[in-house]
Ligand SMILES: *[C@@H]1O[C@H](CO)[C@@H](O)[C@H](O)[C@H]1NC(C)=O
Ligand SMILES: *[C@@H]1O[C@H](CO)[C@@H](O)[C@H](O)[C@H]1NC(C)=O
Ligand SMILES: *[C@@H]1O[C@H](CO)[C@@H](O)[C@H](O)[C@H]1NC(C)=O
Ligand SMILES: *[C@@H]1O[C@H](CO)[C@@H](O)[C@H](O)[C@H]1NC(C)=O
Ligand SMILES: *[C@@H]1O[C@H](CO)[C@@H](O)[C@H](O)[C@H]1NC(C)=O
């Protein structure tokens with residue numbers, strides 16, 4: 094017993110040593126000159142939770158999007174409906190397996206051939222007009238459709254979470270949850286201020302004013318920047334003023350604007366020399382004058398509408414940014430649009446927004 098296990102131990106050690114030796118022989122630097130490194134496509138992680146300054150890439154391929162959404166749904170179910178199972182029937186393991194299988198699937202050239210995918214998707218993107226070329230505008234529209242589809246799916250999930258009485262609508266009370274108390278004794282607390290603003294936001298989303306948000310209204314509530322409800326744009330502008338309005342007069346004077354807003358909306362991108370701030374102030378004054386349409390020396394919420402798209406970039410902005418980038422990368426003959434063969438010739442430009450490759454030969458070539 095002791096003897097056989099020590100024999101196993103020796104063999105295991107030898108096997109490991111051999112592996113280490115082989116690994117070092119075939120390390121990326123050695124392998125580099127033998128093979129074209131294999132690109133492993135990976136799925137996006139945590140796209141719904143990755144807030145902050147980085148907008149997650151929009152998936153190009155609806156199949157990839159579906160896989161990611163399904164995986165996200167499972168994680169979401171675990172977080173929100175974690176009803177403790179009586180006896181662990183190994184429920185968690187198959188979920189992990191699903192995810193591994195999905196990655197194997199998209200990396201299996203026979204089952205998921207990116208050339209075939211692009212041939213299939215091309216006519217669905219080449220729509221206005223269907224001229225055999227994909228323009229940046231067409232790709233923007235395509236990206237936007239994919240992004241909107243994902244957003245609506247997440248809204249549906251959020252709706253399930255908040256719609257306590259399952260009538261298909263969200264009331265303000267349902268959204269706030271039972272802990273929030275509108276008639277709290279402490280009327281001056283910032284919590285109550287926030288509550289008031291939330292209700293304002295809720296009311297602005299309620300297009301038909303019936304006090305309930307249906308799926309469309311709730312989606313606009315969650316993604317006000319992408320809504321075409323003018324009341325919501327107005328609300329966003331008011332909110333921008335409120336955050337910077339130090340003297341609480343409901344509008345921004347030059348000082349409030351200069352210290353709190355100018356940096357976020359300036360488009361010159363210059364960093365001014367701090368010992369020479371007069372240049373910066375002059376440029377800030379110029380923009381202020383342009384925005385102050387009624388020349389009263391203050392910026393109102395109406396006057397902020399002109400820059401709200403800079404403060405809150407819309408999904409369309411990101412869709413276009415991604416489309417422009419992709420066209421710039423795949424447009425071999427530089428005619429500003431993509432032919433099918435240009436797209437097939439650069440499959441990873443389309444999939445790299447979602448997929449990443451461990452070792453990109455072309456990329457390294459540029460630095461040799
Ligand atoms: C995704 O985000 C959640 C919470 O934001 C975190 O608990 C989880 O570990 C993240 N998963 C991955 C794979 O990064
Ligand atoms: C995908 O299919 C095309 C056409 O059938 C074929 O030429 C190509 O080798 C396939 N690609 C991969 C990576 O297997
Ligand atoms: C929102 O609308 C409801 C009526 O639907 C009204 O009672 C409430 O005062 C409004 N809230 C705000 C903050 O305007
Ligand atoms: C929600 O209500 C708005 C306003 O009445 C309406 O335009 C929209 O079509 C409705 N959406 C759904 C999904 O019913
Ligand atoms: C900033 O301006 C001061 C005075 O005008 C000058 O001495 C200094 O070199 C400038 N610094 C830079 C980084 O330009």
Ligand SMILES: [Ca+2]
Nearest residue numbers: 299303305306
């Ligand atoms: Ca409504």
Ligand SMILES: [Ca+2]
Nearest residue numbers: 385387389391
């Ligand atoms: Ca004004």
Ligand SMILES: [Ca+2]
Nearest residue numbers: 424428430431
């Ligand atoms: Ca071209």
